[in-house]
Amino acid sequence: xxxxxxxxxxxxxxxxxxxxxxxxxxxxxxxxxxxxxxxxxxxxxxxxxxxxxxxxxxxxxxxxxxxxxxxxxxxxxxxxxxxxxxxxxxxxxxxxxxxxxxxxxxxxxxxxxxxxxxxxxxxxxxxxxxxxxxxxxxxxxxxxxxxxxxxxxxxxxxxxxxxxxxxxxxxxxxxxxxxxxxxxxxxxxxxxxxxxxxxxxxxxxxxxxxxxxxxxxxxxxxxxxxxxxxxxxxxxxxxxxxxxxxxxxxxxxxxxxxxxxxxxxxxxxxxxxxxxxxxxxxxxxxxxxxxxxxxxxxxxxxxxxxxxxxxxxxxxxxxxxxxxxxxxxxxxxxxxxxxxxxxxxxxxxxxxxxxxxxxxxxxxxxxxxxxxxxxxxxxxxxxxxxxxxxxxxxxxxxxxxxxxxxxxxxxxxxxxxxxxxxxxxxxxxxxxxxxxxxxxxxxxxxxxxxxxxxxxxxxxxxxxxxxxxxxxxxxxxxxxxxxxxxxxxxxxxxxxxxxxxxxxxxxxxxxxxxxxxxxxxxxxxxxxxxxxxxxxxxxxxxxxxxxxxxxxxxxxxxxxxx
Amino acid sequence: xxxxxxxxxxxxxxxxxxxxxxxxxxxxxxxxxxxxxxxxxxxxxxxxxxxxxxxxxxxxxxxxxxxxxxxxxxxxxxxxxxxxxxxxxxxxxxxxxxxxxxxxxxxxxxxxxxxxxxxxxxxxxxxxxxxxxxxxxxxxxxxxxxxxxxxxxxxxxxxxxxxxxxxxxxxxxxxxxxxxxxxxxxxxxxxxxxxxxxxxxxxxxxxxxxxxxxxxxxxxxxxxxxxxxxxxxxxxxxxxxxxxxxxxxxxxxxxxxxxxxxxxxxxxxxxxxxxxxxxxxxxxxxxxxxxxxxxxxxxxxxxxxxxxxxxxxxxxxxxxxxxxxxxxxxxxxxxxxxxxxxxxxxxxxx
Numbered sequence: 058x059x060x061x062x063x064x065x066x067x068x069x070x071x072x073x074x075x076x077x078x079x080x081x082x083x084x085x086x087x088x089x090x091x092x093x094x095x096x097x098x099x100x101x102x103x104x105x106x107x108x109x110x111x112x113x114x115x116x117x118x119x120x121x122x123x124x125x126x127x128x129x130x131x132x133x134x135x136x137x138x139x140x141x142x143x144x145x146x147x148x149x150x151x152x153x154x155x156x157x158x159x160x161x162x163x164x165x166x167x168x169x170x171x172x173x174x175x176x177x178x179x180x181x182x183x184x185x186x187x188x189x190x191x192x193x194x195x196x197x198x199x200x201x202x203x204x205x206x207x208x209x210x211x212x213x214x215x216x217x218x219x220x221x222x223x224x225x226x227x228x229x230x231x232x233x234x235x236x237x238x239x240x241x242x243x244x245x246x247x248x249x250x251x252x253x254x255x256x257x258x259x260x261x262x263x264x265x266x267x268x269x270x271x272x273x274x275x276x277x278x279x280x281x282x283x284x285x286x287x288x289x290x291x292x293x294x295x296x297x298x299x300x301x302x303x304x305x306x307x308x309x310x311x312x313x314x315x316x317x318x319x320x321x322x323x324x325x326x327x328x329x330x331x332x333x334x335x336x337x338x339x340x341x342x343x344x345x346x347x348x349x350x351x352x353x354x355x356x357x358x359x360x361x362x363x364x365x366x367x368x369x370x371x372x373x374x375x376x377x378x379x380x381x382x383x384x385x386x387x388x389x390x391x392x393x394x395x396x397x398x399x400x401x402x403x404x405x406x407x408x409x410x411x412x413x414x415x416x417x418x419x420x421x422x423x424x425x426x427x428x429x430x431x432x433x434x435x436x437x438x439x440x441x442x443x444x445x446x447x448x449x450x451x452x453x454x455x456x457x458x459x460x461x462x463x464x465x466x467x468x469x470x471x472x473x474x475x476x477x478x479x480x481x482x483x484x485x486x487x488x489x490x491x492x493x494x495x496x497x498x499x500x501x502x503x504x505x506x507x508x509x510x511x512x513x514x515x516x517x518x519x520x521x522x523x524x525x526x527x528x529x530x531x532x533x534x535x536x537x538x539x540x541x542x543x544x545x546x547x548x549x550x551x552x553x554x555x556x557x558x559x560x561x562x563x564x565x566x567x568x569x570x571x572x573x574x575x576x577x578x579x580x581x582x583x584x585x586x587x588x589x590x591x592x593x594x595x596x597x598x599x600x601x602x603x604x605x606x607x608x609x610x611x612x613x614x615x616x617x618x619x
Numbered sequence: 620x621x622x623x624x625x626x627x628x629x630x631x632x633x634x635x636x637x638x639x640x641x642x643x644x645x646x647x648x649x650x651x652x653x654x655x656x657x658x659x660x661x662x663x664x665x666x667x668x669x670x671x672x673x674x675x676x677x678x679x680x681x682x683x684x685x686x687x688x689x690x691x692x693x694x695x696x697x698x699x700x701x702x703x704x705x706x707x708x709x710x711x712x713x714x715x716x717x718x719x720x721x722x723x724x725x726x727x728x729x730x731x732x733x734x735x736x737x738x739x740x741x742x743x744x745x746x747x748x749x750x751x752x753x754x755x756x757x758x759x760x761x762x763x764x765x766x767x768x769x770x771x772x773x774x775x776x777x778x779x780x781x782x783x784x785x786x787x788x789x790x791x792x793x794x795x796x797x798x799x800x801x802x803x804x805x806x807x808x809x810x811x812x813x814x815x816x817x818x819x820x821x822x823x824x825x826x827x828x829x830x831x832x833x834x835x836x837x838x839x840x841x842x843x844x845x846x847x848x849x850x851x852x853x854x855x856x857x858x859x860x861x862x863x864x865x866x867x868x869x870x871x872x873x874x875x876x877x878x879x880x881x882x883x884x885x886x887x888x889x890x891x892x893x894x895x896x897x898x899x900x901x902x903x904x905x906x907x908x909x910x911x912x913x914x915x916x917x918x919x920x921x922x923x924x925x926x927x928x929x930x931x932x933x934x935x936x937x938x939x940x941x942x943x944x945x946x947x948x949x950x951x952x953x954x955x956x957x958x959x960x961x962x963x964x965x966x967x968x969x
Contacts, residue, residue: 115964181797185852198777199798199853206835288803289835291968301969304805305705306957388871389849409678411695477713485715566697567710568667570719579698582806582838583674584845 072447075437079456082496085481087320087463087470091312093474106314116298116315122287123277123295126212130276133216136268137368138223144361146231147257149351151358156365164221165600167557167574169281170593172214173581176285177383177590179203179210184377204319206290214282217372219275223268226282230264231257236350249352258512263333270330274323278464280560281574285581296466296560303564305373309474316467324462384590402587406595412576413592417599420556420572423487424603427494428551431502432544434495439506440536444515454507461500467605468497469561493561498551505550509543549604556600637950652744652906659899661690666900668693669707670722671700672765672887673841673862673891676921683916684907691900699839700725700808711737716894719901722764722908724840724887725808726924729761732890739893741902743909745927750909754886754926761890764908765923768860768944769813769883771876772844777853786879787821787918789829790856800835800846801856804963809840813857813883815952815959816945820880830966848873857883864911864922864936878939881945 097103110116144150145157178186181201190202204210211380234257242252261578283294293301295315302312354361366374383389387399406413438453440446460468472493476483483489513536521531537544557572566575620646660666670677674697681693698706700723707718723729732738738760746755746762755762771790784790790799804811818826835852837843843858848871860882863875889908895901907913914927924932924939932938 180851182853183846183849240659288969289837291834291836293969301805303705303961304701304707305708307705307709388869389845390871405675405678408684410674411678411681411693415694477709482713484713485710485717567715567717568669568694568706571696578675582699582702582842583673583697584837584839584842585848586845588674 068441068446069448071437072441072449072453075434076449076453076456076515078434079438079453079459079499082492082499083456083459083463083474086468086496089474090313090320090467090471092318093310094317097310106311109311110314110318111253116311119293119295119298119312120318122208122292125208125451126215126283126294127273127277129162129209130215130219131269131273133212134220134223134272134276135265137216137371138227138268139265139422140553141365141368142224142227142231143253143257146228146366147352148354148361149358150354150361150365152362153412156369159369159373160221160224163218163369165556165604166218166372166376166597167281167555167559167577167593168215168218168279169285169559169574169581170380170575170589170596171218171372171376172282172285173577173586173589173593174379175205175210175214175217176397177379177389177586178375179205181206185382186375191479206286206610208287208290208292210290211283211294211512212276212375214286215276215279215370216272217376218273218282219279220372222271222275223265224272226264226268227261230261234260239350253352267330267334270326270333274326274464277322278319278466280466280561281578284559284563284578300563303452307472312470313474316464316470319464320462320467323464327462380590380594383587384594386587389586394466402591406591410581410588412571413595416571416573416576417596418574419487419490419570419600420574421603423494423572424552426487426491428548429554430491430495431498431551432506432547434499435502435506435547436540436544438503439510440532443507443510443513452505457503458500460496463497465497465558465560466564467496468493469564472496472561473564484565485569487570489565490562490570490572493565494551494555494558497558497561501554502547502551505543505547506540509540513539545608545610549606552603552607553600554598633721634960638885640738652903656899656903656906657688658679660897661688661900663897663900664690665692665694666719666895666897666904667696667717668720668722668904669696669698669703669718671698671703671724671839672722672917672923673697673839673859673921676865676917676923677859679916679920680913681742682910683913684904687912688903691903693904699806700728701717701804701806701811704728704808707849708859716892716896718892719895719897720889720891720904720908722887722889724767725811726886726888726949728808728955729756729888729890730949730953733758733760737893739891739895739898739901740892741891741905743902743906745906745909745911749928751926761888762909763886763926764889764914765917766884766886766926766939767809767923768877768886768942769809769840769857770860770863770927771855771878771882772847772858772863772873772878773849773854774847775850775872775874776851777872780874783874783876785876788823788880790854791825795832795854797833799851799856800843800858801853801966802840802843802852802858803836803838803969804960806838807840808887809859809885810857811959812885812947812952813840813945814963815955816881816883816947817857818910818959818962819947820945821924823966826963826966830968834967835968836969844873861922861924864933865920877942879943881943884944884946886926935957 094106095102145153181187182199183205184203186203187201190196238256239252242256247255278296280296280300284297287294287297287381299312299315301306326428332470382393384402386393387401388399391397438457442450442453472489475481476489483492517535518531521535526534557580562574563573563578566572577589577592646840648661677695677697681695684693703723704725740759742759771784802810804814815869834856837846840859841862843855844862844866846852847855848866860875863873867873889905891901891905911927912931914925914930917923918925918930922936
């Protein structure tokens with residue numbers, strides 16, 4: 058009995074600690090943000106910031122454009138992801154694995170890098186695609202087909218790297234539809250298309266909507282893509298406008314006020330999404346009785362595969378080709394040929410430029426530390442909540458999921474306000490970035506763990522306890538090995554998230570705490586696109602290498618069965 | 620940097636022209652830094668250098684310094700002058716004293732920091748020995764490390780020399796609509812200064828009309844030459860002359876134009892921070908950047924113009940004395956910086 062009490066005490070202490078950490082991570086920045094938005098420079102209460110948001114056209118215009126972009130990008134991402142997900146998960150399309158891998162690669166590619174690559178491809182005059190178009194279609198010298206420096210260009214570029222969100226949610230839902238339902242439809246005389254239209258589609262509609270809403274939120278709050286593509290076109294989005302408010306003389310109060318609506322919209326959208334997905338529960342009523350039956354595409358196989366690869370031109374094939382080309386040619390305007398090959402950019406980034414090493418080291422430290430911290434906290438929270446070990450366990454998941462409502466730039470502004478002054482002076486250290494990444498990535502990590510915990514019955518642990526194992530031993534020997542895949546997936550997702558992050562980072566970085574994403578942003582500012590190509594490809598290689606390595610690590614029960 | 624402006628500029632110009640013509644005076648190449656300073660700097664081992672000089676040129680300076688003093692590693696932070704300002708102001712507001720040496724093309728930044736007494740009093744030996752009086756702070760807190768012009772330039776593959784614009788007024792021609800690029804005063808010190816000088820000469824209505832030309836808006840003054848070289852736009856409205864020089868030497872089709880109305884003259888200053896965490900390495904690096912070796916390197920590799928009388932102008936570059944320049948008076952500029960940025964945003968939308 059005494060032992061049981063002590064265990065409970067440890068659990069409660071752990072619970073309190075985790076709850077406190079999570080609360081500080083979320084509540085502090087949002088609290089300061091709210092306070093700043095209703096005060097002026099000298100700390101007096103005022104509504105002037107909000108009045109300016111509405112009254113000043115320079116503030117109002119970015120709001121409207123941001124909405125156009127977010128809606129456009131979400132719809133485009135949806136239009137691309139729906140056929141792709143259906144083909145991959147419900148048909149006998151060849152090379153499904155390769156297509157899934159390409160979708161993952163689109164997710165891993167930082168959007169700001171994609172935006173730079175699309176500058177190389179679709180800038181109106183120098184863009185490679187426009188040069189080809191002029192040649193093929195015999196256009197005049199300054200005519201062009203594509204212009205990436207437009208609202209449409211920004212929408213396209215954002216959709217390229219947000220469609221994986223829709224794809225993942227949808228592919229998941231499609232795979233969970235039991236074949237019984239298809240069979241029922243067939244027996245009743247429904248053909249393949251009738252089944253698709255009248256059974257499958259209605260069943261996954263909530264997932265499509267939910268995924269599209271995630272894409273909408275991503276597009277609403279993204280910083281890198283509009284910073285690279287919208288400024289040259291002469292317009293601001295909300296995120297770039299907020300960023301510009303930190304120019305000297307900084308206007309943090311107005312920035313806070315401009316960030317708050319984004320937070321509210323996100324909260325609203327997430328609530329709506331939860332309601333949508335909540336209604337979906339009937340989908341799996343039948344349970345997973347038999348594996349989903351794949352539709353035979355027949356003669357459509359090849360056209361369908363072509364469609365998939367055509368879609369992948371946008372996020373992967375074309376941008377990567379453009380980056381590689383720019384990395385190895387001397388000048389951007391040079392065509393790719395033996396005589397224009399040059400080590401200039403490689404040499405500069407890998408050997409000469411001091412920023413590469415510092416930023417790469419910081420990026421890796423932060424990536425590994427954030428991924429490890431999030432995985433650990435998510436596991437503790439997941440375990441405590443799932444096993445219902447402590448009173449009040451229901452609040453922990455809510456706390457862990459709360460940051461999902463906080464867009465990167467909002468978190469950036471909030472953390473900046475909290476940690477640039479005593480008592481928490483974290484600005485200028487990697488600590489502030491670690492706090493930012495852990496907070497921002499916590500929901501994604503926790504979702505992974507939660508899903509896995511649901512599939513783990515407590516009886517396995519209990520069996521181990523009956524044979525005399527302590528709770529800790531049961532955890533280490535039974536539960537942890539079973540969670541191995543989840544742990545690796547969680548870790549990798551957070552790590553990739555850190556590499557991709559720019560919108561909070563850009564506000565929180567200092568000269569001694571630079572990360573690669575910020576270096577790339579700085580290089581873009583002075584037009585060093587060749588250098589960006591090298592650095593970006595280098596970053597991707599390292600990211601893939603680390604994710605692969607982690608997947609092969611023999612941690613947590615990777616040992617052979619006795 | 621003092622108030623008696625008119626004579627100052629004439630003298631500045633003379634100094635620059637003298638430098639341009641290569642008035643040689645025998646002077647040892649190696650730096651004249653004291654051995655004690657070198658020893659103390661080597662002990663510190665590193666220094667953080669913020670600059671708005673275009674990255675390839677700045678990196679060459681740093682690499683050369685590190686060859687001279689292998690024990691010292693310079694951490695190079697390159698971004699537009701206005702973001703240099705923003706970063707360091709943010710850091711100092713949070714009591715983070717990380718910057719050692721700062722270079723910026725926005726002179727008003729140094730005037731402001733001098734008032735806040737953020738700058739150390741340190742006069743590098745070459746500055747004391749040969750620098751023109753008007754190109755160094757009378758209290759020894761900073762000095763001009765480079766001068767450059769903001770110029771018009773065009774892509775020689777896309778524009779024939781006879782069709783190229785010769786003046787700011789030419790840029791308003793309908794044929795250039797959608798074909799020009801320019802940098803932004805919110806990010807670039809060079810462009811704050813050039814916008815101010817151009818506005819003085821031509822007035823805001825000029826920018827009002829210019830803004831209707833569907834201009835591609837980039838940030839740093841280093842970027843427009845790259846967009847022209849790349850062929851993305853045919854003409855740059857403003858941007859760094861020295862970047863045009865070095866891009867052409869790399870084989871890019873780009874040609875500068877000195878506008879008939881005059882080309883804005885911008886000087887970049889260097890100062891050592893008072894609270895520099897590596898004070899000796901900072902001072903040694905300041906010694907180096909004003910040395911003939913570094914000044915000649917900047918002029919050759921980059922094409923910046925030097926105030927060091929012994930620096931020789933590379934062939935093919937027009938001496939400053941042959942160019943009509945638009946000058947800005949630092950104190951007047953300081954008073955108008957905010958106004959310039961604000962007005963600009965109104966006209967150009969970002």
